[in-house]
Amino acid sequence: MPARGSRTKLIRKKQSKPEVYISKKRIVVRFVILFFVVVAAGLLTFIHLQFNQQLMRQPTPLSDEKYYFTDSRYSEIRSKFVIRQTSREKVSIEYPITKNNKINKTIAQVITRDDRDFRYIATNVLSFNQPMTETISYQITHNNSAALSIIINIKQDIHGAHPVSLTHFWTFDKKSGEVISLSDLTEQSEKATEEIVAAARNNIKETIKQRQQAELDLSETITQETLSNFVIVDGGNSLAWPIGQASLLPSAYGEMTIKVPIAAVAKYLQNPTARKLANIPKPPEPKPKPEPTPAPATPAPAPTTGNKVIALTFDDGPGPHTAHLLDILDQYGAKATFFLIGSKVSGQASIVRSIQARGHQLGNHSWSHPELPKLPVDQIASEIDRTNEAIRQATGITPAILRPPYGAVNGAVLEQLRLRGMSSILWSVDTRDWADRNSDIVCSRAVAGARPGAIILMHDIHQTSVGAVPCILSALKQQGYSFVTVQGLLGNTTPGVGYP
Numbered sequence: 001m002p003a004r005g006s007r008t009k010l011i012r013k014k015q016s017k018p019e020v021y022i023s024k025k026r027i028v029v030r031f032v033i034l035f036f037v038v039v040a041a042g043l044l045t046f047i048h049l050q051f052n053q054q055l056m057r058q059p060t061p062l063s064d065e066k067y068y069f070t071d072s073r074y075s076e077i078r079s080k081f082v083i084r085q086t087s088r089e090k091v092s093i094e095y096p097i098t099k100n101n102k103i104n105k106t107i108a109q110v111i112t113r114d115d116r117d118f119r120y121i122a123t124n125v126l127s128f129n130q131p132m133t134e135t136i137s138y139q140i141t142h143n144n145s146a147a148l149s150i151i152i153n154i155k156q157d158i159h160g161a162h163p164v165s166l167t168h169f170w171t172f173d174k175k176s177g178e179v180i181s182l183s184d185l186t187e188q189s190e191k192a193t194e195e196i197v198a199a200a201r202n203n204i205k206e207t208i209k210q211r212q213q214a215e216l217d218l219s220e221t222i223t224q225e226t227l228s229n230f231v232i233v234d235g236g237n238s239l240a241w242p243i244g245q246a247s248l249l250p251s252a253y254g255e256m257t258i259k260v261p262i263a264a265v266a267k268y269l270q271n272p273t274a275r276k277l278a279n280i281p282k283p284p285e286p287k288p289k290p291e292p293t294p295a296p297a298t299p300a301p302a303p304t305t306g307n308k309v310i311a312l313t314f315d316d317g318p319g320p321h322t323a324h325l326l327d328i329l330d331q332y333g334a335k336a337t338f339f340l341i342g343s344k345v346s347g348q349a350s351i352v353r354s355i356q357a358r359g360h361q362l363g364n365h366s367w368s369h370p371e372l373p374k375l376p377v378d379q380i381a382s383e384i385d386r387t388n389e390a391i392r393q394a395t396g397i398t399p400a401i402l403r404p405p406y407g408a409v410n411g412a413v414l415e416q417l418r419l420r421g422m423s424s425i426l427w428s429v430d431t432r433d434w435a436d437r438n439s440d441i442v443c444s445r446a447v448a449g450a451r452p453g454a455i456i457l458m459h460d461i462h463q464t465s466v467g468a469v470p471c472i473l474s475a476l477k478q479q480g481y482s483f484v485t486v487q488g489l490l491g492n493t494t495p496g497v498g499y500p
Contacts, residue, residue: 067080067081067082072096074096074140074143077143078097079094079095079096080094082095087131088122088131088132089122089131090133091115091134091135092135092136093111093134093136094136095107096140099174100174102176103177106170106179110168111154114136114156115134115136128159132157133157134154134155135154136152137152138150139151141233142233142236145174146173146175147172147174147232148172149170149171149230149232150169150171150231151169151231152167152169153166154167154244165255166244167244169229169230169231170231171229181229182227185269185271186271189268191268192265192269195268195368196239197224199264200241200260201222202376202378202379203258203260204222204249205376206376213252213253216249221248221249227241229241233259234259234261239259239262240258241259242255242258243256243258261371263369263371263406264370264371264375264379266368266369267341267368307482308480308481308482309482309489310453310476310489311337311484312336313336313363313403313425313427313458314336314338314460315365315403315457315459315460316341318340318348318460319461321462321466322348322351323351325466325469328466328469328470328473329360329469329483332470332474332477332483335359337363337425337485338355338363339363339365339401340352340362340387341367342365342386342387342388342389346390346393349394352391352394359485361401361485363401363403363425364387364401364402364422365387365403366404367386368383370405372408373409373413380413380416385420388420399422400422400487400493401425401486401487402417402422402423402425403426407427409424414496417496418495423493423495424499425455425486425493426455426499426500428449428451428453428454428455429450429456429457431446431456431465431468433458433462433465434459434465436464439464439467442458442464442468442472443468443472446468446472447475456472
């Protein structure tokens, strides 16, 4: 019996081992299954959160929007209106729809991006009694066959200290859909862009001064890069940069439109690219009757009318035909007065010295041919001083007379001339040689307008004008006229006075 009991116990011990092994295996399997369940649950939760977050960043589904199309007030442009209103947001968006899909895409991407950011804030911040508001609209400032200038204005009220004001603007090539940059207008001339940037900074400084705000260092904020995009305004007469609040200047300075008259930088924009793409207008016609100037403190010397003398004057040079003109004047024993563009002088210093050496008079015609009365005083001074210095460096003399571009002069210009001992010289006979480009017509106008003491206006940058000079000199010599400089005609002029 004992032997049997012992055997039974032994058999039970041997049978118990498989039960323990099976139990441990089940635990491991269950742990592995539980581990994968937890990992899978976590992964699904992560994917769900990411998906929901992405959904919140997506533009509003069409089912939540009301939108419609209508013709705008601008030629060949329609508007797509998008309206969205919930307890959290009130949105009105007006998309411009042009005939160029590339233009439409560029604008839509910017609007969609800003609207997406707004909606994300409206969806995720604490709720308010009133919904957050967003209004996006556009303005066309220039629209011709070649180019389109457009401004996108974005106003967002997210219940902060101040509403958000954003501005985007471009000038597009309507054919290609590409954005026209400032370098396209200036043919990537470093000097040209520097002058335009300088004019923009001066405009900002003047605006800040008028607003009685603190002066700013603009050297790092107003640059060629920040002014690369622009719009054309004022019927094609100005370049502009409408900057939103805090986009380039501190928010305290508010919104501002930087504007540079094209006339002030016309020298740098007179190229085929500018005229084709940006529709840069030609300089306006000279005013036949300039605005009356203040009466001089000292009466101006009367013109020499007793003798039949005439002053021939030539503007906008030196040019490619000036050397030939000097030979013609020598042939007829005639003297003339040359009103020079300052930016041209250093590159043609030898011609300028030849003008002086042959007994002709040198005059100032500004540095870049702007309409001076439209410039701030410091720019007027710069246009005069830079030209005087260029002529002085080339010849050793400083001009005593200035012919204001387009005949545009006012009290501010005359005051700057007075401070420099200079006077303004206009004309009494306008040949309009720049308009007709016909030597016979130019000659006819000069001869018909001639009288003792007359000042005749011409431009030596035109070959047809230089070609008319032999005819003018021959015809008037036969009438007994001689040809003198402005100083020879008027004598010493009075500083700060306009003639005639």
